[in-house]
Amino acid sequence: MLSENMNFYIDPSRCIGCQACVQACGECDTHKGHPMIHLEYVDRAHSTQTAPVVCMHCNHPTCAKVCPADAIKKTPDGVVQSARKPRCIACSNCVLACPFGVPKMKSDFELMMKCDMCYDRTSEGKRPMCATVCPSQALFFGTQEQIEQLRPRSKPVNEFKFGREVVRTKVRMMVPIEAAIEHIDVTAAMDAQTTSRRVRLNVVPEDAFDAMSASLFEPELEGSSQ
Amino acid sequence: MAVLPTDELNLITQFGPHTAYDAGVRLDAGAEPDKLVKTHCCFCGQQCGIQLKVKSNQVIGFEPWEEFPFNKGMLCPKGVKRYLQGSHPDRLLTALNRDPNAPGGFSPMPYEDAIKTVADSISAIQSKHGNSAFGVLSGASLTTEKAYLMGKFARVCLKTPYIDYNGRLCMVSAGAANKKAFGVDRAANPWSDIIGAEVVWISGANVAECAPITTNYVWQARERGAKVIVVDPRITPIARTCDLFLPVKPGRDAALFNGVLNIMIERDWIDHEFIRNFTVGFDKVAETVREWTPRRTAEVTGISEKLVHQAAEWWGNAKSSFLMHARGIEHHSHGVNNCLGAINIVLASGRIGRKNCGYATITGQANGQGGREHGQKCDQLPGGRDLANPDHRKHIAHIWGIKEADMPGPGVDAYELMRKIDSGEIKGLLSLCFNPLVSLPDNQFVKRCLEKLEFYVAIDFFMNDSARHADIVLPGSLQEEDEGTVTQIEGRVIRINKAVDCPGDARQDWRIIQDIAAALGRTHGMTFSSPGEMFQELRRASKGGVIDYSGITYEKIEKQYGVFWPCPSEDKDGKPIEHPGTPRMFEPGSWNPVAKGAGPFYFPDGKAHFVATPYAPPTEDVDTEFPLMLTTGRVVSQFLSGTQTRRIGPLVDQYPEPRIELHPRLAQKLGINDGDWATAETRRGSVTLRAQVVATIRPDTIFIPYHWAGRKSANRLTISAQDPISKIPEYKACAARLSKAAAAPAYANELQPQQ
Numbered sequence: 004m005l006s007e008n009m010n011f012y013i014d015p016s017r018c019i020g021c022q023a024c025v026q027a028c029g030e031c032d033t034h035k036g037h038p039m040i041h042l043e044y045v046d047r048a049h050s051t052q053t054a055p056v057v058c059m060h061c062n063h064p065t066c067a068k069v070c071p072a073d074a075i076k077k078t079p080d081g082v083v084q085s086a087r088k089p090r091c092i093a094c095s096n097c098v099l100a101c102p103f104g105v106p107k108m109k110s111d112f113e114l115m116m117k118c119d120m121c122y123d124r125t126s127e128g129k130r131p132m133c134a135t136v137c138p139s140q141a142l143f144f145g146t147q148e149q150i151e152q153l154r155p156r157s158k159p160v161n162e163f164k165f166g167r168e169v170v171r172t173k174v175r176m177m178v179p180i181e182a183a184i185e186h187i188d189v190t191a192a193m194d195a196q197t198t199s200r201r202v203r204l205n206v207v208p209e210d211a212f213d214a215m216s217a218s219l220f221e222p223e224l225e226g227s228s229q
Numbered sequence: 230m231a232v233l234p235t236d237e238l239n240l241i242t243q244f245g246p247h248t249a250y251d252a253g254v255r256l257d258a259g260a261e262p263d264k265l266v267k268t269h270c271c272f273c274g275q276q277c278g279i280q281l282k283v284k285s286n287q288v289i290g291f292e293p294w295e296e297f298p299f300n301k302g303m304l305c306p307k308g309v310k311r312y313l314q315g316s317h318p319d320r321l322l323t324a325l326n327r328d329p330n331a332p333g334g335f336s337p338m339p340y341e342d343a344i345k346t347v348a349d350s351i352s353a354i355q356s357k358h359g360n361s362a363f364g365v366l367s368g369a370s371l372t373t374e375k376a377y378l379m380g381k382f383a384r385v386c387l388k389t390p391y392i393d394y395n396g397r398l399c400m401v402s403a404g405a406a407n408k409k410a411f412g413v414d415r416a417a418n419p420w421s422d423i424i425g426a427e428v429v430w431i432s433g434a435n436v437a438e439c440a441p442i443t444t445n446y447v448w449q450a451r452e453r454g455a456k457v458i459v460v461d462p463r464i465t466p467i468a469r470t471c472d473l474f475l476p477v478k479p480g481r482d483a484a485l486f487n488g489v490l491n492i493m494i495e496r497d498w499i500d501h502e503f504i505r506n507f508t509v510g511f512d513k514v515a516e517t518v519r520e521w522t523p524r525r526t527a528e529v530t531g532i533s534e535k536l537v538h539q540a541a542e543w544w545g546n547a548k549s550s551f552l553m554h555a556r557g558i559e560h561h562s563h564g565v566n567n568c569l570g571a572i573n574i575v576l577a578s579g580r581i582g583r584k585n586c587g588y589a590t591i592t593g594q595a596n597g598q599g600g601r602e603h604g605q606k607c608d609q610l611p612g613g614r615d616l617a618n619p620d621h622r623k624h625i626a627h628i629w630g631i632k633e634a635d636m637p638g639p640g641v642d643a644y645e646l647m648r649k650i651d652s653g654e655i656k657g658l659l660s661l662c663f664n665p666l667v668s669l670p671d672n673q674f675v676k677r678c679l680e681k682l683e684f685y686v687a688i689d690f691f692m693n694d695s696a697r698h699a700d701i702v703l704p705g706s707l708q709e710e711d712e713g714t715v716t717q718i719e720g721r722v723i724r725i726n727k728a729v730d731c732p733g734d735a736r737q738d739w740r741i742i743q744d745i746a747a748a749l750g751r752t753h754g755m756t757f758s759s760p761g762e763m764f765q766e767l768r769r770a771s772k773g774g775v776i777d778y779s780g781i782t783y784e785k786i787e788k789q790y791g792v793f794w795p796c797p798s799e800d801k802d803g804k805p806i807e808h809p810g811t812p813r814m815f816e817p818g819s820w821n822p823v824a825k826g827a828g829p830f831y832f833p834d835g836k837a838h839f840v841a842t843p844y845a846p847p848t849e850d851v852d853t854e855f856p857l858m859l860t861t862g863r864v865v866s867q868f869l870s871g872t873q874t875r876r877i878g879p880l881v882d883q884y885p886e887p888r889i890e891l892h893p894r895l896a897q898k899l900g901i902n903d904g905d906w907a908t909a910e911t912r913r914g915s916v917t918l919r920a921q922v923v924a925t926i927r928p929d930t931i932f933i934p935y936h937w938a939g940r941k942s943a944n945r946l947t948i949s950a951q952d953p954i955s956k957i958p959e960y961k962a963c964a965a966r967l968s969k970a971a972a973a974p975a976y977a978n979e980l981q982p983q984q
Contacts, residue, residue, distance in 0.1 A: 018466075019437035019441065022865070023308075032258045033258060035258050035290075050925065130302070135293045137303065138303050140303075205472065211464060212924070212928055
């Protein structure tokens with residue numbers, strides 16, 4: 004049983020894209036050799052920003068709702084498990100339906116597999132592999148008191164809006180403390196143009212190098228075209 | 230004769246690098262380990278604590294070691310997958326003899342015969358050409374015990390002055406600057422001092438990829454309100470969200486520090502009392518930085534006046550701070566000056582030797598600290614002693630039981646050692662834990678040197694790229710197959726514990742070295758029966774020195790989760806004491822054997838030294854022919870020359886092959902698209918790699934990671950210019966040009982990504 008006090012927090016602003024979480028996820032004894040974490044560059048051409056995605060463990064998991072074989076179960080402590088092997092028909096409904104893009108269809112095994120918050124570890128009082136090794140602690144597993152003490156600049160949010168659909172999750176996302184929001188509007192964030200910038204994110208701008216004097220750059224390049 | 234015995238492709242087919250993945254018992258989720266061994270990662274200088282899962286003499290996985298205070302269970306991807314280097318198909322299980330007719334150019338031979346051949350060849354070269362005709366290259370990934378033994382082996386057994394180590398490519402600029410400014414070479418503070426600092430200044434350090442665990446310290450400092458200043462030609466992951474990014478042009482760091490110090494002095498943002506009581510040389514430095522006006526600083530560094538001023542203001546007014554730097558400012562022909570420039574702004578601030586007031590270089594290699602302390606450097610004896618100092622020589626000669634007159638004098642740095650091979654002065658070479666063909670600059674020259682050797686013996690667990698040139702290859706040990714100590718990034722001496730036995734004929738490196746000594750009939754001082762015995766001798770040798778380990782025992786290390794040196798066994802009056810170690814250097818009132826109470830720094834007057842740091846551009850600056858700056862570095866999933874990490878499948882998959890990073894404006898100018906093959910050229914050579922077009926690099930700079938060999942090697946391009954004091958090569962700045970390649974290179978179809 005997962006301790007009630009222990010929570011999983013994600014802070015993408017801390018992520019350095021090192022993939023320690025991905026590599027360590029593949030070391031978990033329940034799915035050794037098969038990492039369940041997704042870690043992607045958001046737009047490598049313009050930024051080193053990466054975003055780690057673990058299962059958010061929804062209070063009412065869409066993956067389970069859409070499963071025609073009733074193969075996806077949530078334990079009483081709120082952890083949504085991988086599909087049960089005897090039931091899973093490998094239809095990929097869950098893969099398509101998950102709002103966070105988490106489940107993976109392992110066609111070799113004809114089985115949906117996903118992050119189960121390292122249930123074999125967390126149900127015994129250990130921390131999940133990914134959050135234990137994460138060098139930036141973008142993935143953090145601990146108590147509400149710990150996160151409040153360690154991260155005074157941000158606050159956890161666990162409500163996500165997709166259009167009119169509201170999803171509440173066990174895993175929490177850290178947002179800047181001054182952000183006057185109670186939920187994350189995922190659909191709106193997909194169109195950056197329409198997102199109001201009420202919070203100034205502390206990110207070095209892409210045009211950091213444009214601020215350099217043009218004279219440093221242009222004459223030298225003239226030579227390269229010779 | 231050390232030319233390749235057969236075609237490169239034959240060598241690769243036989244010896245790799247091939248990639249290994251989990252298989253067999255390592256994939257068996259139900260496999261219960263026989264034991265968990267608490268030890269440390271084998272890769273970088275942070276030396277994260279880790280527990281290795283061992284079953285039937287095989288490391289089958291890992292378990293985080295959350296109690297170890299430095300990393301508390303955290304690991305980077307290299308640490309997570311490090312265990313896959315064991316039981317590897319490429320592992321050398323026998324001694325090998327150069328044999329052009331054998332598959333892969335080498336045939337197995339009995340270990341004892343190989344040792345005899347090595348000893349006979351050393352004897353033959355030394356009797357014909359003198360003792361100095363044989364050279365030794367060793368490494369900073371070795372345990373401190375082995376590093377100590379290598380120095381002793383060269384000077385006592387081989388009686389050659391020519392030993393140096395690959396820390397020459399890593400920590401020496403910082404080390405030399407630290408000795409000039411503080412009189413001692415160690416990170417001044419434990420990493421816990423980062424958290425709570427008001428300003429964290431990171432110069433030339435890709436922290437997120439090269440020292441990933443340090444990231445959390447920086448982020449925790451920021452949670453407590455720290456402002457983070459990053460100086461780098463690339464927006465690295467640690468720079469992405471920093472508070473102030475200074476996009477420095479490669480090779481201009483001393484100019485930046487001079488400019489910042491000038492503003493600090495003009496605005497009176499300096500600590501007069503500290504400067505007066507604890508330093509010398511300030512006035513002279515103040516005079517020399519006066520010419521570094523914000524405008525001139527901006528012109529030279531490529532950083533706008535506004536940003537330079539902002540940095541000086543934050544740094545100058547902080548109550549507490551931590552300045553870190555790494556190879557980015559050190560790998561230069563002015564690397565020592567760059568580091569001294571950084572130290573000058575630390576000393577002027579007065580913020581050192583106190584909680585949350587820190588300064589450190591981020592040590593690169595596993596034992597980058599311990600490996601540079603106890604005598605495998607060309608001019609050094611154990612305890613940080615000096616090979617040219619008569620008193621130091623006498624002390625160590627006594628410990629070693631030899632006549633001081635029989636101890637060779639200082640040798641030369643690793644690159645100069647290559648030049649001596651080229652000139653014919655050095656004819657034989659032994660290498661351990663060093664892959665010069667990948668890691669030295671201008672490595673086509675290095676290849677020529679290796680080809681000239683009359684005899685070359687390489688000790689390694691895999692056939693590294695340089696070892697392919699060897700006459701004899703001896704099968705050495707992985708880190709997990711031996712025990713000992715290393716000294717990590719903070720100056721904390723920690724225990725490496727043995728997890729498994731060496732397979733086949735492979736031996737622990739120190740046994741191989743002692744077997745060679747025995748076969749030479751020169752066993753004096755080379756008959757240790759364990760690393761523990763070596764450590765006991767090392768403690769005695771270091772006693773009373775600047776780097777004093779005499780109060781450290783294996784038991785104390787385990788009890789305290791490491792012991793920070795200095796840790797003397799006696800107090801200043803010679804009475805035995807139980808010293809806990811010294812996490813923070815230079816605290817007011819602290820005692821050291823040089824100042825003897827006069828002050829906290831390691832000079833007779835106890836004062837730190839300001840040293841003037843005149844700026845000069847890189848040895849090879851851009852011109853119309855080669856208009857771009859080339860800079861090199863690391864990626865998070867690979868380590869150094871890749872001998873280990875290019876054999877670990879999941880790490881290879883993460884970043885398979887080197888790419889040339891360039892800015893979109895440059896790419897547009899040159900007609901290069903992301904993913905295109907592009908050729909980078911310098912006056913030394915050229916490589917054709919795929920382009921990675923990213924807005925996170927200066928438009929006048931290209932970046933290539935250096936972990937790969939042969940036709941993919943960034944060090945075909947780099948310049949062998951060296952710092953005059955530290956002898957570190959200038960990996961971080963040389964002139965290059967770039968063009969779109971007409972076609973894919975031939976290797977694209979011949980080689981796997983890691984090869």
